[in-house]
Amino acid sequence: MHRADPRAGVFEYGVTIGAGHRREGDAAEAVVMLLRYMFDERRFHKCEARVFAHNEASLAFQGRLGFVEEGRLGDHVFHGGRHHHLVPLGMLGREFAPGHRE
Template identity: 70%
Template sequence: MTSFWTGTRVRLRGIEPEDWTGFMRFAVDEERLGDAVQPPRSAEGYRAWAKEQAAAETDGDCFRLAIEALDTGEIVGAVSTNHADPQAGRFEYGVTVGAGDRRKGYAVEAVVMLLRFMFAERRYHKCEARVLDYNQGSLALHHRLGFVEEGRLRDHVFLAGRHHDLVLLGILADEFDRLHPPA
């Protein structure tokens, strides 16, 4: 039997101390995709962060996992759950894939595994995502996964000298199940 966390292209796993180089690469790749440009962090800062993540206990239903490509064994991205509210039955999530590994199906497979866990195993009802309006790749990914635009916070984020809309997206457990039935 294959692990729940292993798909055809990727495996989701805990972050290891040696993953620091991947996360440093993702930070450079996503410098203009996030909601704020941060000052550069040192290599030692990434090493310490990855070591801390590797030793961290899971915070309930909020966690971060590395996305490892099965064909190379290399870390290609990460997924995380945030703001999990079991009483309301909703959570937010985030995904990042390195620039050289985008459009290979890694993000879709990783997100489907993550959502299947949160919906089928943890009994959540809704997943929410927030995407900047100019991030067309992320918006297309979310629509492909079945997320629906639920709102837009106009001129919500200031970045690169101007304001941008923040697009609010959501998918319900039953919508996810119809679009992504278990194998």
């Protein structure tokens, strides 16, 4: 978790998985645990994430978790010697999939 504003009820998270450990379910398990805690225990209202627009795997991952795109920010981040579009995503606590709350 990068930032949490208890007054507004909004928090942001990000996840990085090493290349040799991707597609094993660890990231999804960790994120679902965090979302359960923040939505169910801490009663936060919204979770936000930001993903480079070219990172299709991460965008798909966020979508499987229930996040929705909230726009696109053109050339918003300078990284690796060039500018990149950034995709802000969000999920409200009430949208957090009931199947993840077990």
